[in-house]
Amino acid sequence: MSKPTINDVATAAGVSRATASRALAGYGRVSESTVSRVQSAAHKIGYQPNEIARSMRAGKTRTIGLVIIANFTNVFFDRATKVIVDTARDLGYQVLIYNTNEDVRLEREAIETLTQKRVDGLIVVPSTDEGHEHLIALTKMSTPLVIIDRQLSGVSATTITTNDSMSCEAAVDEAVSQGHQRMGFLIATPTVTGFQSATPVLQNSAIESRVRGFVAGTSKYKHVRAEWLFSEESPEVALAAVRNLLDSENAPTILFTSNNDMVLAALKVTGERGLTLGKDISLVTVDDSPWLDAIVPGITSIQRPVDQLAELAVRKLAEQMEEKKFVVEDIQLPTKLITRGSIAQLNE
Amino acid sequence: MSKPTINDVATAAGVSRATASRALAGYGRVSESTVSRVQSAAHKIGYQPNEIARSMRAGKTRTIGLVIIANFTNVFFDRATKVIVDTARDLGYQVLIYNTNEDVRLEREAIETLTQKRVDGLIVVPSTDEGHEHLIALTKMSTPLVIIDRQLSGVSATTITTNDSMSCEAAVDEAVSQGHQRMGFLIATPTVTGFQSATPVLQNSAIESRVRGFVAGTSKYKHVRAEWLFSEESPEVALAAVRNLLDSENAPTILFTSNNDMVLAALKVTGERGLTLGKDISLVTVDDSPWLDAIVPGITSIQRPVDQLAELAVRKLAEQMEEKKFVVEDIQLPTKLITRGSIAQLNE
DNA sequence: ACATTTTGCGAGAACGCTCTCGCAATTTTC
DNA sequence: GAAAATTGCGAGAGCGTTCTCGCAAAATGT
Structure with missing residues (x-):
């Protein structure tokens, strides 16, 4: 039977x-x-x-846990997931996936469940900047761990992030060179659904890095005026925020958005207002996506090396899992500004 | 230690x-x-x-295997993955994910690996229409199995698909009512990377259903001329195909694309040609995506109930896994035509 | 022809858990 | 106060592997 x-x-x-x-x-x-x-x-x-019996005997499962944020439209994580799964397969590992929606409680639950399932290692996109004892506990037990996308202070694990600030600054430079002086920055701040009440600012290093880049860019130019907008990642809130910004007097001539959700909000509102992209209004966003290139005009964006990051994460993890040696690294991959037609030329 | x-x-x-x-x-x-x-x-x-030991003892793993296609931009599968993972978690299951890139060999490998890891059940997006003995073998061993997105002849397992033909036909009706008579259909036919050489037509029931709907629509109207274009899912091939189509004399006034990749190709080319969407050229696509709504004009699309499908898949699987009863069902979920501004009004 | 090495294979333990069974100690019953 | 029932706990088996160890048979050496 x-x-x-x-x-x-x-x-x-x-x-x-x-x-x-x-x-x-x-x-x-x-x-x-x-x-x-x-x-x-x-x-x-x-x-x-029976691999279960084998795992039991061997003390290894050849399974890695992926703790990630699969929210709405964020291509970055979906793509990363794909590459992680594929790379892992190539290396002989299977992937147990767990989705935290920026929710620390779910993250904790994920770590616990995956640990109990005795995964050989973990790749984690940590959700917020505080309360990461569960990750620290992992490193204490020397569980192989690679953190991606966001840096975490206090956790000594291999971390792979992208250097967003670099390209963000470059994007501002580009805007200035095209004559823009009034800039709007739409920054998504993930709502913390965990215990602590939502603190309004910079929940993670990825966003922080982008803001830092934008600030570095704008502060170089005396005549540039920057308008900052920190918005929850809910569509309605973002939309309202952008409408407000565009309706203000001396509205920005260019908008920088921090992720896919925000660029959608920005596009929607500029559309409502009848503004033509790359002429009446300019736009730059972070995280490249195929559709940014397909529409007219294309949207200039900051491309992060997802595939490289994801593959590297798996390889670094595999090293830890197989050689049992713990080199704590902090890898920052360079980003790239992909120029398309969404920045209007304001110089006469 | x-x-x-x-x-x-x-x-x-x-x-x-x-x-x-x-x-x-x-x-x-x-x-x-x-x-x-x-x-x-x-x-x-x-x-x-130690869950491994527990699984060993219990003969269950509380793990389900997900065999899916995580190709490029296809939001459908990414979204489905997210919902499956979340629903599974709610029901107390974890998800082992495996990505086949429309490759039957990888699919076979996936089934084998996951079976050996003793998953309690499987959710599968089958890659092509032929050579599914490995799935039949599963049902023979009464492994809980739910097939999603595509129907498979000869495999008696619960299957959940979307009724695309319905909305595809409605889309044609809509186009006709706006005065369109020359229509172009861009159908993506996944390239078979397995053994058999690529056969040029309709690899799976999802696509077949869309084509059927389009045909049903067009054949109702004597004066409508349909131009069919079956293209590989590679960007270059698709682009070239669309260019050809648009450059022909009596080029279509409206394009119907069968998925996200094809709509990107279509958009790119209409952009190159300087055609304004919803005026010089019309467009309808299958699978809704947030950006379709954000751009100007919005792109009319056929929305498939991803969330519902994914959740249902997990629930049906859970039923099988827990009650050990095998009701083979064939569920078709309705789709919806979301009308936006991408169909030009040709009637004077 | 006998000593030694090699070869092929089986017995049994161990991985960490759950669960059945049995047994002593306690509590209840009349 | 003796018989019966209940309670609390430990011993041990078994889930399916792999791997060490030992032993007989075969092959090799002198």
């Missing part, structure tokens, strides 16, 4: 369990004739090795 | 392993005093139950 075990293979082949195991795995000493006898017996009865 | 086991808890609490187990799980007969003693001991030494 149930799945055949290696015992069934053994009796079918007329050998002991130990011999069957050897014959199939091809390690110790078995005669060629028994090997083929066992193999055909295994094939015949449809034997599928 | 290694993780504490229940034996460690037992000795720390001064009881036997059996009692410790009972105290923690709260089943048999244990005195209250020992329960609290064991609990505090467990907490003190940081005991984390």
